[in-house]
Amino acid sequence: MTVKRRRAIGKWCKAMLFVAPALICYIVFAIIPIINTIELSFYKWDGASPIMEYVGLANYKEIFANPIFWKALSHNLFWITFTIMIPTIFGIILAVMLSQRFVRFRLLFRVVFYMPAIVSMVAVSVIWNWILNPEFGILNRILKTIGLGVFAADWLGNEKTVMFALLIAGSWVHYGFCMVITLAALSGVDASYMEVAKLEGANPVQTFVYVTMPLLKNTFTLLALNSLIGSFKVFEIVYMMTKGGPYNSSEVISTYMYRTAFTNSEFGLGSAIATVLSVLIAICSAIYMKVSEREVDA
Amino acid sequence: MKKRFTTIAALGLAAMVSLTGCMNSTVQKNAEESNKSEEAGQENSQGSSGSEGEGTYTDIILWDGMTDGDGNVLMQELADGFAAEHGIKVERVVMKMEDLRTTIKAAINSGEGPDVFSYEIGAGYLGVLAKSGLAYDLTDYAKDNGWYDLFMDNALSSCTFDEKLYGVGNELEALGVFYNKSTFEKYDLKEPETYEEFEEICKTLKEKGETPIMVDDLDQWPGYHYESLWTNAFAGCDTMNDILALKAEFNQESTAEGLDHLYEIVTNGWTIDSPNAMAHDDARKMFMSGKVAMYPTGTWEVSTFGSKEEGLGDDCGFFFLPAPEGRETSGVFGLGGSFVVNAKSDKTFTAIKFIEYMFNQENVQKWYEASYMPATTNADIDSYEISSLFMDWADSALNSPKQGNNLDVLMPTKVNEATGNYIQELLAGKKTGMECMEDKQSALEAETADGNYEAIEK
Numbered sequence: 001m002t003v004k005r006r007r008a009i010g011k012w013c014k015a016m017l018f019v020a021p022a023l024i025c026y027i028v029f030a031i032i033p034i035i036n037t038i039e040l041s042f043y044k045w046d047g048a049s050p051i052m053e054y055v056g057l058a059n060y061k062e063i064f065a066n067p068i069f070w071k072a073l074s075h076n077l078f079w080i081t082f083t084i085m086i087p088t089i090f091g092i093i094l095a096v097m098l099s100q101r102f103v104r105f106r107l108l109f110r111v112v113f114y115m116p117a118i119v120s121m122v123a124v125s126v127i128w129n130w131i132l133n134p135e136f137g138i139l140n141r142i143l144k145t146i147g148l149g150v151f152a153a154d155w156l157g158n159e160k161t162v163m164f165a166l167l168i169a170g171s172w173v174h175y176g177f178c179m180v181i182t183l184a185a186l187s188g189v190d191a192s193y194m195e196v197a198k199l200e201g202a203n204p205v206q207t208f209v210y211v212t213m214p215l216l217k218n219t220f221t222l223l224a225l226n227s228l229i230g231s232f233k234v235f236e237i238v239y240m241m242t243k244g245g246p247y248n249s250s251e252v253i254s255t256y257m258y259r260t261a262f263t264n265s266e267f268g269l270g271s272a273i274a275t276v277l278s279v280l281i282a283i284c285s286a287i288y289m290k291v292s293e294r295e296v297d298a
Numbered sequence: 299m300k301k302r303f304t305t306i307a308a309l310g311l312a313a314m315v316s317l318t319g320c321m322n323s324t325v326q327k328n329a330e331e332s333n334k335s336e337e338a339g340q341e342n343s344q345g346s347s348g349s350e351g352e353g354t355y356t357d358i359i360l361w362d363g364m365t366d367g368d369g370n371v372l373m374q375e376l377a378d379g380f381a382a383e384h385g386i387k388v389e390r391v392v393m394k395m396e397d398l399r400t401t402i403k404a405a406i407n408s409g410e411g412p413d414v415f416s417y418e419i420g421a422g423y424l425g426v427l428a429k430s431g432l433a434y435d436l437t438d439y440a441k442d443n444g445w446y447d448l449f450m451d452n453a454l455s456s457c458t459f460d461e462k463l464y465g466v467g468n469e470l471e472a473l474g475v476f477y478n479k480s481t482f483e484k485y486d487l488k489e490p491e492t493y494e495e496f497e498e499i500c501k502t503l504k505e506k507g508e509t510p511i512m513v514d515d516l517d518q519w520p521g522y523h524y525e526s527l528w529t530n531a532f533a534g535c536d537t538m539n540d541i542l543a544l545k546a547e548f549n550q551e552s553t554a555e556g557l558d559h560l561y562e563i564v565t566n567g568w569t570i571d572s573p574n575a576m577a578h579d580d581a582r583k584m585f586m587s588g589k590v591a592m593y594p595t596g597t598w599e600v601s602t603f604g605s606k607e608e609g610l611g612d613d614c615g616f617f618f619l620p621a622p623e624g625r626e627t628s629g630v631f632g633l634g635g636s637f638v639v640n641a642k643s644d645k646t647f648t649a650i651k652f653i654e655y656m657f658n659q660e661n662v663q664k665w666y667e668a669s670y671m672p673a674t675t676n677a678d679i680d681s682y683e684i685s686s687l688f689m690d691w692a693d694s695a696l697n698s699p700k701q702g703n704n705l706d707v708l709m710p711t712k713v714n715e716a717t718g719n720y721i722q723e724l725l726a727g728k729k730t731g732m733e734c735m736e737d738k739q740s741a742l743e744a745e746t747a748d749g750n751y752e753a754i755e756k
Contacts, residue, residue, distance in 0.1 A: 048403040048430035133580055134572035156516060157575025157726075243518055246574040246722040262400040264711045265426060 034278075041272035046265040059272035069273070072244075072251040073280075078163055079170070079252065080231040080284075086171040088223050091178025092216075096208065098179070099186045110183070117176035125240030128169035132156055156242055159249035166250055170237050174230070178223050185219035186212070225288060232281045253277045355384040358648045361402070361415040363395035363635065367608075368601040368668040375664060380655045386648065395635070399423070406432045411640050414649035416468065419456040419636045421751055422710035424465055427638065433464040434639035434646055440466075448657065453673035456707075457636050466653060467633035467673040469665065472597045472695055473523050473704055474618045474629065478610060481508060481591040489615065493531060493559070493622040500568040503591050511592040513560075513569040513725065514581035520595065521721030522706035522714060524560055525734075526630050527594055527619045530702035532556030534621065535628035538703055544753040548742065549735040557731030561724050573725045586610060594619065596704075597691050598634060601669035604687030616691045618698060629695060632704030633673060671695070709742070710750040716741040 041059055043052040063069050094113055098106050116124070131139050132155040140152040155165035189212060197207045213220075235254035238244060244251035244259070253273060261270025364373040370392065377388040393401075395418065405411035406427075417424050417433075427433040440446060440463050446454065453467030475496075482488070482499075485506055490496040503510035515521045530538055533552035540546035541553075563569050570576055570590075582602070585593040586609045593603075597616070603609040618629040637656070639649040655661065657674050665672040666682045671692065679692065706714050720737045723729040729737075745751045 046426055046430070048407070048426050048432050050431065129577055129580070132575070133577075134575045135570055135580075135584065154572025154575035157572040159726075242516065245516070245518055245718070246726060247719045247728070259715070264715065265403075265422075 037271045038275050040268055041275045043268040045267045047261070047267045048265070052268075055268065059269045060276070062269060063272055063276060068248055068251060068256060069253070071248055072253045072256045075163060075250060075252050076232060076234070079167065079234055080228060082167050083170055083174065083231045083234075084224050084227040086167070087174035087178050088220070088227060090171070090175040091180075091223070092182050092220075094175070094179045095182035095186060096212075099183060110179075113179055114176035116173050117180075119173070121173070121236035122240055124169060124173050125237055128165075128172070128237075129156070129241055132165050132169075157246055159246060162242060162246065162250045166238055166241060169241065170234065173237075174227065177226075181223060182216065182219060185216050189215050225285070228284060228288060229281060232277065232284070355386050355648050355651070356645050357387040357389065358413040358643075358645050358652060359389045359391065359411075360652070361391045361393065361398055361412040363393065363398055363416050365392050365394055366602070367605075369598075369670065372664055372668040372670065376656050376661060379661070380652050383655070384648075384651075388652065403427070403430075403432065406640055406642055409642065411642065413643040413645045414637060414639050414652055416635045417465065417638045418707060419465070419467060419633050420707045420709065421459070422712075422714075422745075423707075424457055424636055424638060425459050428459040428462070428464040432641055434641040434643070434649075435462050435464060436466070436639065436650065437461075437463045439650055443654070448674055448676060450673045450675060452631075453633060453636075456633055457638075465636035465638035466657075467636050469634045470631060470671045470673045470695070471634045471704070472618070472629050472631045472691065473527050473595070474597070474616050474691070474694065475511075475592050475594045476585065476599065476603050477592045477615050477617070478585075478588055478590075479613045479615045481588070482615070489617040490620050491627075492620050496620055499592075500563070500566070504566070504568055509570060509590045510568040511563060511594065512576075512581045512585055512590040513563060513573040513594075514576035514578055515573050515722055515725055516575055516577045518718035518722065519706070520578055520581075521725075522717050523596060523630075523704070524594065525557065525717060525721055526703070526705045528556035528560040529553040529705075530556075530628065530630045531619045531621045532559065532625075534625055535700040535702040538705075542703060542705075542708060542754040544746065548739040549732060551732075554731035554735050557724055557734050561727065561731070564725055565727070574722050597671075600685070600688050600691060604669065604685045612686050614687045616687060616694060618694055626699065628700035628702040629698040630702045630704050631695070631698075632707045634670075708754060710745040712745055712750070713738060713741040 040052075042054060042056060044055045044059070045052040097103060098109055098113075103109070119127075131137050134140065134154040134157065137155075139155070143149055143152045153161050155161050193211050193215065194207060197211045202210065233254060234252055235258065238250055238252050239255050239258065242250045244255040254277070257270050257273040257277065260266050260273060360373075360377055362373050364370050373392070374390060377390045380386075381388040391412065395416075398415065399418065402411060402415060402417065417427065424433060436445075440454070445463075445466065449466055450470070453470075454463055456467050457463060457465035477489075481503070485502055485508075487499050487502065490499055500510040513520075513524065515524070529548075529552075532555045533541075533550070537546060537550075537552060541548055564573060581590075581593070582595075582599070584590050586603065588610070600616075603614045604611065606612075618627055621627040637653045639646050639653070643649060657672055657676070659676050662672050662674055662677050663682055666677060666679065666684055666688075669685060669688045684692070706717065709717070716737050720729055720734040724731065724734050742751060
């Protein structure tokens with residue numbers, strides 16, 4: 001073995017020494033469970049029995065034949081569409097406003113606006129359940145007080161309003177994160193670009209649209225991607241607030257998966273749903289990355 | 299290209315990590331391991347005291363679902379009492395029943411489970427554990443130690459699968475209507491004896507500007523109980539027993555009529571505007587604060603509703619939902635759950651003795667005084683200090699000529715899932731009573747065909 005090769009191996013071993021702890025954790029807690037979940041999706045198993053019956057693709061066939069799956073998937077897509085837009089746009093607007101020098105008590109506002117992001121989802125669900133309560137919820141009361149009682153609704157009990165109600169609660173948690181990330185990105189923008197734009201006669205809106213926004217493109221990509229993946233995973237808020245009801249009107253894939261596996265004790269079917277969901281996320285992420293890469297190249 | 303592939307692969311992997319982590323690998327592995335240890339488990343089930351030896355008390359772990367109020371205090375007292383009596387430790391882990399249900403199988407399979415635990419009865423719950431060899435077979439011990447005399451028939455029959463006993467029912471519960479006595483007295487109303495009288499009460503209260511009755515179903519499970527109450531009141535206990543014994547079907551006129559009357563409560567404006575949007579906890583608070591006159595739910599609420607600090611105290615009354623004129627009223631009863639011994643535990647002797655201890659003469663009194671009615675025959679109620687509300691429900695129970703069934707604890711989970719959905723649809727006016735009952739019958743037939751439900755003979 002040459003000295004060069006020995007050195008290379010030594011270098012590799014050293015590198016592996018540092019990587020090993022994280023790698024082992026990743027293999028034990030991520031890779032193996034993933035492989036097991038995929039394997040489990042080909043079995044019929046109640047989670048308790050020592051016998052697991054191999055059923056091939058039957059679990060997948062059952063999923064695709066079940067209208068609740070498609071309903072849940074459509075709710076996920078709805079959720080994705082709006083949770084990418086609402087918190088991101090709201091977060092950006094707040095960040096731009098709070099980055100202006102003329103705004104007083106900026107730190108206080110930043111803290112206040114960010115606070116929902118650190119509240120646990122369970123607490124958020126309880127708070128929004130109260131806000132949206134049909135009998136004593138503050139939202140309906142405000143609407144009635146200001147003469148808009150016609151818009152008061154049983155937000156969580158009506159199939160037409162339930163997804164919007166959940167969406168508002170879900171967005172409320174997320175916009176603070178978007179705001180902080182955008183604020184950080186804004187602080188990194190070179191001030192000379194703004195000065196040049198100003199010298200060229202651009203007004204503040206033009207400066208934001210034509211100078212700031214393109215510079216923040218990577219930040220927007222990060223926020224959107226984060227929202228995209230997070231949206232597919234949406235679970236706690238739906239489960240805590242409606243359990244997917246009324247009559248599956250707010251069912252999302254993760255609540256469907258949870259109920260299938262842990263309530264109905266169909267672990268094989270639940271694993272198949274998890275696998276399908278994972279593939280969907282991977283496809284969405286890949287498409288998104290490809291599109292954004294193309295835009296960067298252009 | 300390679301970089302792009304790596305990025306995509308990493309993304310995919312990250313997505314799968316985020317989504318599949320909950321499907322713990324140990325689950326499958328444990329299933330395989332349990333396959334190997336099945337023989338050992340069966341061997342264990344044949345014996346009477348496990349590997350610790352007859353008469354040897356050891357530290358045990360107890361998981362139970364008594365998370366609130368007096369029930370929590372009672373269980374702690376029982377655990378501490380047993381530990382002190384035998385000089386051992388009883389490590390108690392308290393969690394909501396839903397959490398217990400989702401973790402127990404993996405816990406037992408991994409060898410990390412409790413020695414004794416509370417669990418829901420019925421084929422879809424305890425039946426699954428029994429079939430899988432995770433619940434200890436108590437048949438021989440029960441026969442040899444007089445359990446068939448100590449416990450009420452249904453406390454044992456509900457935990458019996460393939461003629462083997464896998465647990466004991468813990469406490470008797472009933473579904474009925476709690477009411478605010480002050481509101482009733484204010485309008486000179488009395489407990490109804492027929493459904494028509496019940497409707498009259500609702501009508502009167504509505505006219506007086508009160509909200510007569512709470513119907514909440516955001517959480518879905520209260521819907522199971524509404525169904526049991528109204529179908530039992532209209533179809534009667536015998537018909538419901540025939541359905542459970544698979545001698546009759548759910549989709550018949552009388553059961554559908556019951557559900558249609560439940561919906562009439564909504565259309566007549568006798569309840570809140572949006573039952574499907576009201577959470578159970580909020581509904582309880584509304585009842586306890588006197589904003590609603592009646593609340594149909596289970597007697598597990600007796601200690602809370604009858605509490606002077608938190609609930610209505612002596613102002614709270616209870617009656618069974620009456621049947622229509624000319625039909626027989628029967629209460630809707632069920633067991634709160636069961637105590638089960640882990641078949642893979644090596645401390646089964648102590649675990650069984652702990653169950654026995656909880657229901658001895660002295661401790662049965664503690665159950666009553668905490669407003670729970672243990673499913674045993676050794677109680678001397680007259681000598682106990684019990685609340686007026688508890689006495690009210692105990693009276694109703696003792697005077698009930700027949701005992702109807704709380705359906706959800708006897709039905710497989712998939713049937714309950716269907717129920718959760720169609721009761722919400724019923725309350726929203728999307729389905730009729732008959733359509734709901736047809737859904738239930740289809741779900742039950744499918745589960746019966748899959749072997750997840752067997753006829754229950756009463």
